[in-house]
Amino acid sequence: MLRHDILRIHLEPTILEMARAGDFGFVNKVRAAFEGRGFRVALVEDTDADRLRSAARQGYALFLMKDPFHPRALSMRRAYYYPYWRIEPTAHRWAFGVAQKTFDPAEIDTDLALDWFNRWRQYLFRKAPLKAETSGLIYVPLQGRLLAHRSFQSMSPVDMIAEVQGRAGARRILLGLHPGETYSPDEIAAIERIAADDPRVSVQTGSMEEALRVCNFVVTQNSAAALSGFFFRKPALLFAETDFHHAMPRVSQLGVDEAWRRVEEGGPPMARYLYWFVHLNAIKADTEEAEAQIIETCKSHGWRV
Numbered sequence: 074m075l076r077h078d079i080l081r082i083h084l085e086p087t088i089l090e091m092a093r094a095g096d097f098g099f100v101n102k103v104r105a106a107f108e109g110r111g112f113r114v115a116l117v118e119d120t121d122a123d124r125l126r127s128a129a130r131q132g133y134a135l136f137l138m139k140d141p142f143h144p145r146a147l148s149m150r151r152a153y154y155y156p157y158w159r160i161e162p163t164a165h166r167w168a169f170g171v172a173q174k175t176f177d178p179a180e181i182d183t184d185l186a187l188d189w190f191n192r193w194r195q196y197l198f199r200k201a202p203l204k205a206e207t208s209g210l211i212y213v214p215l216q217g218r219l220l221a222h223r224s225f226q227s228m229s230p231v232d233m234i235a236e237v238q239g240r241a242g243a244r245r246i247l248l249g250l251h252p253g254e255t256y257s258p259d260e261i262a263a264i265e266r267i268a269a270d271d272p273r274v275s276v277q278t279g280s281m282e283e284a285l286r287v288c289n290f291v292v293t294q295n296s297a298a299a300l301s302g303f304f305f306r307k308p309a310l311l312f313a314e315t316d317f318h319h320a321m322p323r324v325s326q327l328g329v330d331e332a333w334r335r336v337e338e339g340g341p342p343m344a345r346y347l348y349w350f351v352h353l354n355a356i357k358a359d360t361e362e363a364e365a366q367i368i369e370t371c372k373s374h375g376w377r378v
Contacts, residue, residue, distance in 0.1 A: 077145075077377050079132025080107045083119035088137065092116050099149065099158045099358040103135065106364035110378055133376055140164045147374055152355035153297050153317075154197060159355055160370045166295070167225055167314035171354040176319035181345040189352055190344035194304040201286050205305045211241055212288035212307075214249040214281065214298035219260040226294055226313040227324040231263050233312045236329050237292050238271060244289065245273050249298070252279040290336050303347050308340035320346040 082100060084092055092100045093116055104114045112132075117123060119137065127134035128143040141148045141162055148164045151157065161169050194202045215230055222229040228236075237246055248264060250256065256264075268274045277284075281298050285291070285305045293299050295315035302309050303320075310332050311323045320341040322332035356366045371378050 077132055078110075078112045079115070079130075080112050080135060081115045081117050081127065081130070081132065082135045082137075083117055083124060083127070083139070084137055085119050089116060089118055098156055099151075099356075102356075102358050102363045103149075103367055106367040107378070109364065110368065112378075133371075135160070136164075138164060144375060147371065147376070152351060153300055154193070154351060156358035157351055157355040158358055160367065160374070162374045165225070166316040167318075169316040171350065172314075172316040172318065174319075174354070176346060176349055178342040178345045178349075181342075181349050183345065186345040186348035189348045190304070193347070193351075197301070198282055198304055201282055202305045205286050205307070207289045208287040209244045210284075210288045211237060211244055211246050212249060212284045212291050212298070212302075213237055213246060214251070214284075214291065214293045214296040215254075216251050216294060216296055217254045217256075219256065220263060223313075227329075228312060230294060230312075231267070233292070233294065234267055236312075238267075238274070240329075240333050241273060243273075245275065246271070247284055247288070248274060248276045249281060249284055250276065250278040251296075292336070300347075300350075303340075303343040306340060306343055308336050310336040317350055319350070 082092070082103065088097065091097045095101060107114050119139070124136065124139060127146060132145070134146040136146060136148045138150050139148060141164065147160050147162055149158055149160050152159050159169060163169070166172065213234060219230040222232070234248065248268070250264070264276055268276050281301065285298065285302045285307055288307055290307055291299045291302045291309035293309065293311065294313035295311060299309035299311065299321060300317045309321045311318055311321050314325065320343070322335040324332045327335065356363055356370065368378050
């Protein structure tokens with residue numbers, strides 16, 4: 074008979090070293106939760122081979138942002154802002170449990186939401202959101218693979234940029250390259266051509282916070298910058314699927330014209346949305362309830378815990 078009372082947490086070398094030193098708060102909570110249930114918990118180096126072997130090993134496997142490709146594996150991912158986390162049976166954000174839920178602002182306590190919102194925007198962005206303005210700028214935070222049209226996208230990122238150019242009017246367009254991405258020469262050449270041919274377009278790497286402070290709204294595939302923009306009360310339009318789609322018009326559902334019309338109209342109840350999405354639908358690792366939430370989440374995904 075297979076033993077199920079073993080949990081292996083697969084981590085890349087630098088993060089593994091942190092976890093073994095006790096400096097990875099969420100892993101500490103996972104270990105405590107499972108050891109409290111009589112499990113043996115092992116921290117192991119994350120390699121392709123080890124993840125493949127996990128399917129044949131006894132017990133369960135927890136990956137960090139990697140595909141949990143068998144029934145005894147799950148994936149953990151930061152829910153955008155520390156110390157919030159999710160544990161999911163998929164690595165695809167648009168398939169997360171929260172992505173399937175319906176956001177109803179009428180069900181959210183406005184006072185609680187505003188209190189949380191005000192504390193967290195100061196914690197994350199200090200005073201910048203209090204100085205937010207609209208300066209006739211459309212912010213387009215980019216991610217990777219700028220020339221590819223992937224399955225979860227309505228079109229490629231460069232085609233998305235063309236749609237923005239066609240609707241921006243006299244407004245400036247800021248293309249934000251991701252500081253963590255390595256772009257190919259063809260991608261850089263494509264972005265440079267766009268900027269050279271259109272005086273409204275500028276390009277920068279990073280500096281998301283200032284762009285969110287001064288923009289009118291955000292247009293992106295599914296960059297988390299759109300979610301952070303809500304702390305600045307800036308609406309956003311999505312050209313791809315993600316888990317935080319509930320309060321943003323999506324091209325896949327509305328088409329470009331209608332999605333653009335809606336983002337121009339202004340924003341949804343952003344404080345209530347962030348409170349619902351981040352706080353009410355994730356595991357906050359620094360709370361007393363976190364261990365119980367971890368166990369219940371894993372049980373809900375079929376683990377015998």
